[in-house]
Amino acid sequence: MAVSDQADPLKEITTMEYMILIHSDEHAEVPGPGTPEFDQMMAGWMAYNQRLIDGGHWIAGASLQPTATATTVHKSVGAEPAVTDGPFAETKEQLGGFYLVSAADLDQAIELATAIPIPFASFEIRPVAFRPDAG
Amino acid sequence: MPAELSRTGNDQGDHPGNDPGGALTRLAREESGRVLALLARRFGDLDLADESVQDALADAARTWPQRGVPANPAGWLLTVARRNAIDRLRRTSSARRRTMAAAAELAAGGDEPSAARGPLLVDDPGDPAVDDDRLRLMLLCCHPALGREAQVALILRLVGGLSSSEIAAAFLVPEATLAQRIVRAKRKIRDAGIPLRIPADLDTRIEVVLSVLYLVFNEGYLSRSDSGDVVRVDLVDEAVRLTGLLATLVPDHAEVIGLLALQRFHRARLATRTDALGDLVLLDHQDRARWDRGEIVAANALLHQAIGRMRPGPYQLQAVIAGYHANAPTAADTDWPGIAAAYRHLVAMTGSPVVQVNHAVAVAMFDGPAAGLAVLDTLHGVDGYHLFHAARAELLARAGRPAEAVAAFARARDLTGNPAERRHLLRRMEESHPAGGDGGGAP
Numbered sequence: 001m002a003v004s005d006q007a008d009p010l011k012e013i014t015t016m017e018y019m020i021l022i023h024s025d026e027h028a029e030v031p032g033p034g035t036p037e038f039d040q041m042m043a044g045w046m047a048y049n050q051r052l053i054d055g056g057h058w059i060a061g062a063s064l065q066p067t068a069t070a071t072t073v074h075k076s077v078g079a080e081p082a083v084t085d086g087p088f089a090e091t092k093e094q095l096g097g098f099y100l101v102s103a104a105d106l107d108q109a110i111e112l113a114t115a116i117p118i119p120f121a122s123f124e125i126r127p128v129a130f131r132p133d134a135g
Numbered sequence: 136m137p138a139e140l141s142r143t144g145n146d147q148g149d150h151p152g153n154d155p156g157g158a159l160t161r162l163a164r165e166e167s168g169r170v171l172a173l174l175a176r177r178f179g180d181l182d183l184a185d186e187s188v189q190d191a192l193a194d195a196a197r198t199w200p201q202r203g204v205p206a207n208p209a210g211w212l213l214t215v216a217r218r219n220a221i222d223r224l225r226r227t228s229s230a231r232r233r234t235m236a237a238a239a240e241l242a243a244g245g246d247e248p249s250a251a252r253g254p255l256l257v258d259d260p261g262d263p264a265v266d267d268d269r270l271r272l273m274l275l276c277c278h279p280a281l282g283r284e285a286q287v288a289l290i291l292r293l294v295g296g297l298s299s300s301e302i303a304a305a306f307l308v309p310e311a312t313l314a315q316r317i318v319r320a321k322r323k324i325r326d327a328g329i330p331l332r333i334p335a336d337l338d339t340r341i342e343v344v345l346s347v348l349y350l351v352f353n354e355g356y357l358s359r360s361d362s363g364d365v366v367r368v369d370l371v372d373e374a375v376r377l378t379g380l381l382a383t384l385v386p387d388h389a390e391v392i393g394l395l396a397l398q399r400f401h402r403a404r405l406a407t408r409t410d411a412l413g414d415l416v417l418l419d420h421q422d423r424a425r426w427d428r429g430e431i432v433a434a435n436a437l438l439h440q441a442i443g444r445m446r447p448g449p450y451q452l453q454a455v456i457a458g459y460h461a462n463a464p465t466a467a468d469t470d471w472p473g474i475a476a477a478y479r480h481l482v483a484m485t486g487s488p489v490v491q492v493n494h495a496v497a498v499a500m501f502d503g504p505a506a507g508l509a510v511l512d513t514l515h516g517v518d519g520y521h522l523f524h525a526a527r528a529e530l531l532a533r534a535g536r537p538a539e540a541v542a543a544f545a546r547a548r549d550l551t552g553n554p555a556e557r558r559h560l561l562r563r564m565e566e567s568h569p570a571g572g573d574g575g576g577a578p
């Protein structure tokens with residue numbers, strides 16, 4: 001078949017990229033550092049991250065400071081950009097972190113999102129449309 | 136012609152020439168889903184497969200009336216649709232990605248469908264490959280990442296072979312709305328990367344398919360009284376057909392057979408469910424002589440088969456209940472303690488308020504209205520549910536509390552939008568009125 005140039009053209013048709021947005025209640029109680037519960041929680045996160053890396057899924061990921069630290073810039077035509085305190089919308093669940101993963105398809109992305117070690121949360125899964133630094 | 140897709144060859148005798156319209160409808164219903172499933176996997180592109188099959192069907196509609204129906208319509212459909220797909224791929228400038236996925240198909244000599252393609256095209260009843268394709272397609276149409284309306288539209292269109300206009304008419308929505316729904320769903324399938332494959336959690340995913348088919352059945356069953364339009368596609372029959380197909384694809388799944396039994400018990404009573412004016416006829420007033428005995432016998436066998444799998448579930452329990460009704464020679468013969476027991480299991484399994492209300496009604500049938508009302512009084516969170524008030528009203532009327540019954544009927548009527556049900560509730564309200572009617576004695 002006439003297939004052009006790419007280093008690994010098959011990779012392009014067999015994987016997709018998904019952003020997993022983690023929405024959870026930032027006021028939910030979490031164990032404090034130094035407790036066995038904290039160590040257990042961190043072990044869960046480390047294991048999960050390792051799973052993403054070992055499976056070739058890892059692109060990026062981060063947890064965010066709570067919304068109390070958030071600042072929103074509103075832009076509209078004909079007005080100066082307005083800077084306000086806090087997130088754009090008040091909801092019970094807030095954006096608390098994200099993963100950017102590589103997965104074969106939506107089913108695998110759902111599986112990866114489900115395995116994120118938070119007991120109560122919603123994970124919004126969005127296919128990446130375009131990523132300039134994609135390699 | 137290499138393709139022999141016709142599973143049973145059941146209409147071999149009548150297709151040549153004289154009935155292109157009928158042959159075309161049969162082709163769309165019985166074979167287009169199969170061809171689409173096969174092409175979707177081969178080309179790795181659902182939209183491409185769908186467009187190619189639609190084009191082929193349009194081609195048939197245009198040419199068959201003059202040229203006559205081909206000897207093997209299914210084989211013709213596969214050959215033409217496959218050629219359409221390859222043409223589309225070659226025309227599409229952004230086809231590189233598709234071309235990769237379809238490399239095997241193109242490399243095998245797309246222009247020569249008659250050469251060396253035999254094994255791909257053969258579909259004998261025992262061939263698991265095409266059955267798997269169809270199962271994959273059904274699961275894709277009912278993927279939980281798609282909205283319920285999209286799932287319904289997709290399964291009827293892609294697996295059931297109904298046209299967008301037929302589905303739109305059946306659900307009483309504008310055709311443009313329905314077409315848009317399908318376009319959006321196909322776009323999400325493509326852009327979100329919803330895969331065409333058998334998932335690891337097959338049981339959970341089959342439950343979604345069952346819920347979609349149950350919804351299609353209910354839509355057909357409940358909306359039937361609203362329309363005397365014989366041109367409308369019968370969603371009851373379509374749901375039975377697709378559930379039957381699923382049962383052949385996953386024969387070990389007890390709940391699939393359970394749902395099929397349930398649908399066929401209900402279908403057996405369909406003709407007696409409304410009167411000449413389109414008003415609802417309650418079960419105990421239906422003319423049992425007009426129930427379809429053949430359908431009941433078939434449903435009994437299916438239910439027996441499902442229960443033999445020893446994997447109980449909500450659809451099987453509902454079929455058990457429908458079976459008690461369908462097999463009772465008269466309303467008085469109904470095994471209400473058996474029905475109440477099945478509802479009790481169903482309550483434990485689902486916790487659904489609908490089921491709880493029905494359980495109360497069944498209890499009242501053998502233990503008296505006061506016992507039924509006592510069960511209803513224990514329910515919570517059902518105040519906005521019209522059948523709760525309708526059931527309560529009937530039991531109050533029977534318990535000799537007409538004023539309360541009238542109030543409950545009025546509340547039920549205010550909560551339902553279905554015209555036939557509203558008429559029925561209004562009539563019951565008038566009959567129950569303390570000043571008129573019979574003051575509550577059960578008919």
